[in-house]
Amino acid sequence: MNSIEVKNLTKKFKEFTAVNGISFTVASGEIFAFLGPNGAGKSTTIKMLTTLLKPTSGELKLNGHNPEKEGDVVRHSFGIVFQDPSLDDELTAFENMEFHGVLYNMPKELRRKRITELLAFVDLTDRRDSLIKEFSGGMKRRLEIARGLMHHPKIIFLDEPTLGLDPQTRNHMWTYLQELNKKEGITVFFTTHYMEEADKVAQRIAVIDHGVIVASGTSAELKAKTGKQTLEKAFLSLTGHEIRDEGASVSDGMRAHRQMWRGKTK
Amino acid sequence: MSTIYILWLRQLKRYFRSKSRMIGSLGQPILFLVALGFGLGPVYEKAGGGNYIAFLAPGIIGMSILFTAMFSGIEVIWDRQFGFLKETMVAPVSRFTIMFGRTLGGATVASLQGCVVFLISLAIGFRPLSFVTLPLAFVFMFLIALLFTAFGTALASRLDDMQGFQLIMNFVIMPIFFLSGALFPIEGTSKVLGVIASLNPLSYGIDGLRGVLIGVNHFGLWTDVGILSAVTLAFLGLGSYMFSKIQI
Numbered sequence: 001m002n003s004i005e006v007k008n009l010t011k012k013f014k015e016f017t018a019v020n021g022i023s024f025t026v027a028s029g030e031i032f033a034f035l036g037p038n039g040a041g042k043s044t045t046i047k048m049l050t051t052l053l054k055p056t057s058g059e060l061k062l063n064g065h066n067p068e069k070e071g072d073v074v075r076h077s078f079g080i081v082f083q084d085p086s087l088d089d090e091l092t093a094f095e096n097m098e099f100h101g102v103l104y105n106m107p108k109e110l111r112r113k114r115i116t117e118l119l120a121f122v123d124l125t126d127r128r129d130s131l132i133k134e135f136s137g138g139m140k141r142r143l144e145i146a147r148g149l150m151h152h153p154k155i156i157f158l159d160e161p162t163l164g165l166d167p168q169t170r171n172h173m174w175t176y177l178q179e180l181n182k183k184e185g186i187t188v189f190f191t192t193h194y195m196e197e198a199d200k201v202a203q204r205i206a207v208i209d210h211g212v213i214v215a216s217g218t219s220a221e222l223k224a225k226t227g228k229q230t231l232e233k234a235f236l237s238l239t240g241h242e243i244r245d246e247g248a249s250v251s252d253g254m255r256a257h258r259q260m261w262r263g264k265t266k
Numbered sequence: 267m268s269t270i271y272i273l274w275l276r277q278l279k280r281y282f283r284s285k286s287r288m289i290g291s292l293g294q295p296i297l298f299l300v301a302l303g304f305g306l307g308p309v310y311e312k313a314g315g316g317n318y319i320a321f322l323a324p325g326i327i328g329m330s331i332l333f334t335a336m337f338s339g340i341e342v343i344w345d346r347q348f349g350f351l352k353e354t355m356v357a358p359v360s361r362f363t364i365m366f367g368r369t370l371g372g373a374t375v376a377s378l379q380g381c382v383v384f385l386i387s388l389a390i391g392f393r394p395l396s397f398v399t400l401p402l403a404f405v406f407m408f409l410i411a412l413l414f415t416a417f418g419t420a421l422a423s424r425l426d427d428m429q430g431f432q433l434i435m436n437f438v439i440m441p442i443f444f445l446s447g448a449l450f451p452i453e454g455t456s457k458v459l460g461v462i463a464s465l466n467p468l469s470y471g472i473d474g475l476r477g478v479l480i481g482v483n484h485f486g487l488w489t490d491v492g493i494l495s496a497v498t499l500a501f502l503g504l505g506s507y508m509f510s511k512i513q514i
Contacts, residue, residue, distance in 0.1 A: 050356050053513070072358040086352040090280045099350070102272045103357040131283075147353075 001064050003028045003155050003187040004049065009058035011044050018044040020211035021058065026204070028154070029185040031178070033192065033202035035235060038244040041211040042191050043159070049189075050080055050157060063154050076104065079148030080157040085140045087147070089133040093124060096132060097147050104151040111150070118146035122176060138169035145176065149186075156180075158190040162197060170194075174201050195232035205231075209239045269359050270367035276350070277338070277371025281378070295330040295383045299323065299390060302449065315451070321482065323387040324475040325448030328410060331380040332468060335411045336439050338372030339418015339505075343425050346512060361510040369415045369505060376411035377404070394479040402478045406494070410471035413498040416505035423508035442468050452484055467497040 004026035011019040019041045026032045036042045047053040048060060051067045051074055060067055063077045087096050094115060101111035119125045122142040132140065141161065148156055156177075162170040178201065180186050192198055198205060199219050206216040215222055215238050219231050226237040281288065303319040310318035345351035354364045381404075394400070421434060445459065446468040452460055463469045464485075474490030477483030483490070 052355060075356060075358040078356075080353075080356055082352060084348055084352075086349060088276065088280075088350040090283050091276065091350075095279070096350075099272050099276065100353065100357075103269060103354060103359055105358070 001028060002026060002061075003030065003063060004032075004189065005059070005061040006045075006049075007059040009045070009048065009060055010056045011041075011048060011053065012056045018211055019048070019055075022208065022211070022213045024206050024213055024216055026155075026187060026189060029181065029187055031181055031188040031190075031201055031203045033190055033198040033205045034208065035191065035195075035198060035205060036208035037239050040208045040239075040244075042208055045208065046157060046159060046191065050078065051075060076151065077153055078155040078157060079151065079153035081141070081144045081148050081159065081161055083159040083163065085137075085144060087132045087140055087144060090131060092129050092131055093119065093135075093143055094128045096143065097150060100147050100150050106151060114150050114152075118149055121180075122146045123172075138165050141165060141169070141173065142176075145173070149180070153186070155187040155189060158188065160192055161190055162192065162194060170197070177201075195230070195235055199231035207235060207238050214238050269363050270370065273354075273364060273367025274371035274374065277368065277375055281375040291330070291334060291379065292382060292386070294333070295326050296386055298329065299326050299383075299387055303390065319387070319390065319392050320480050321451070321476070322449065323384070323392040324479050325446075325472055326387065327380045327383045327407065328446070328448050328468060328472040328475060329443055330383045331376045331407055331410050332414055332439065332443055334379045335372060335376035335414035336418040336434075338375060339369070339415045339420075340422045340431060340434065342368075342419050342422035342509075343428060343431070355512070361512075362506050365419060365506050365509040366502075369412065369419055369502065372415040372418075373408060373411035376415060377408045380407040380411070395481050399478045403475055406471055406474040406478060406490070409491075409494045409498050410468065410475075413467055413471070413494065413501050416498070416501040420501065420505040420508040423505070423512050442466055445469075446472055447484065448472050467494065470494045470497075 002025045004024075006025070007023050008021045009019055009023070010017065010021050022041075022045065034042060034045070044053065048055050049062060049067065051071050054068055062074045065074050065077070067074045088099075091099070097115045097118070098111060101114065106114070115128075116125075119128055122145060124139065124143055124146065127135070127139065132143070135143065145156075145158075145161075158177075162173060165173070174197065177188055181188055190202075202219065204216070204218055205222060207214050207222070215225060217225070222231065222234045222238075223229065226234040228234040228237055299319070299322065303322050307318040310316075310321070315321065342351065346355070351364070351368075384403075394403075421430075421438075425431075445462050446466050447463055448468070452463045452469065455463075470485060470490045470493045473484050474487060474494065477487045477490065485493075
């Protein structure tokens with residue numbers, strides 16, 4: 001069974017078509033990169049995959065289930081790490097993970113066991129009882145990965161997982177994820193603007209632009225198709241060199257606000 | 267451990283962990299109690315109103331509950347973009363459960379603030395008629411807290427960013443406070459003020475609180491309880507509905 005099956009998926013917001021009849025599949029246990037310039041329709045697609053938005057038309061299946069009709073089953077089957085941290089600053093690492101466990105109906109012993117396991121996995125065991133506001137950006141990201149994995153999801157979604165992180169942390173993160181992928185066969189679906197990472201790590205890639213998939217395949221296939229040496233050059237060739245200006249989104253404003261009031265976002 | 271319980275618990279933990287916020291939010295109530303209580307007290311008494319601090323204390327308790335509850339509700343704007351709330355949106359939990367647990371937690375925190383302000387008012391000389399009616403006072407405090415936490419949540423569910431917050435502060439929260447009989451008795455004021463006050467749910471909360479604590483009551487205790495409960499339920503419904511419509 002494929003992890004993700006998308007057929008002719010479309011999302012329209014009044015006059016604007018954000019996603020226009022896209023189709024792709026992600027095999028079970030695959031590390032899949034979903035690339036695209038700003039405003040291409042990436043976030044909209046991910047939101048539909050993660051039950052946050054209803055599609056306008058088309059078919060969508062996650063682990064064999066339909067997110068619209070079987071929302072809760074689908075939600076149990078994936079974990080997600082958002083671009084902006086969604087941890088509770090004033091709670092401890094343990095408490096953040098414990099709450100997640102309760103939200104996902106995990107019994108107490110299982111919660112405790114998973115927390116211990118996962119904190120060790122991301123090297124945060126000694127920070128178990130520290131408040132999140134004392135964590136650096138990299139530590140927060142690692143904790144979010146640990147938290148997203150608590151309920152043994154079959155897929156983990158990562159939205160720009162290494163944005164703003166130092167090279168050591170980035171390297172560590174991908175090491176964890178690849179290990180997880182190899183050991184437990186978890187499907188990893190991620191978006192990123194760091195092409196070298198996608199090139200190194202992704203087994204298959206899809207490039208979306210203006211709401212349509214412009215290319216998909218392995219990194220080698222994309223390079224061959226565009227006659228370029230690096231994935232980044234291939235990407236630019238597929239999507240053009242023009243800068244995509246997006247209007248300031250609500251999150252941009254709030255991120256600035258947060259930086260002002262809470263100090264460094266890192 | 268149920269979801270509602272952990273959401274409730276989370277609000278409480280957040281409250282108790284920030285000592286500076288706990289103490290800071292007591293600043294205004296203390297200021298009002300002391301400045302107005304001792305400042306306007308003699309004038310009020312001279313005008314035949316009696317003990318102003320006794321009149322004022324329930325109003326200031328109501329004020330601290332109003333502010334704490336509304337802020338807690340409005341925090342949803344922040345939470346849903348940068349906080350724990352976002353993760354609850356993809357979890358296999360109903361929106362109603364999330365909203366209810368969070369509102370209950372926020373209301374509990376606001377009520378606790380109210381209790382602290384009550385203790386402070388005792389410290390500056392306020393004496394309720396009898397300590398037997400205190401549980402009833404707590405009921406009123408909790409109803410006010412629940413109403414305004416739900417109201418804040420409903421508002422926050424519609425707002426996209428913190429810009430609207432200034433507007434809400436000055437054009438919603440302040441008028442609700444000042445025109446509720448918290449600082450001055452409603453009877454004897456102009457007809458217009460009287461009408462506005464009677465449309466303001468906080469008026470009934472403070473009136474009930476005052477009735478239970480010092481026996482001075484304008485609308486009638488049963489009216490107070492009735493209207494307060496009805497409006498609280500309405501806002502809980504509205505809050506749940508608006509919350510369920512949030513799109514990230």
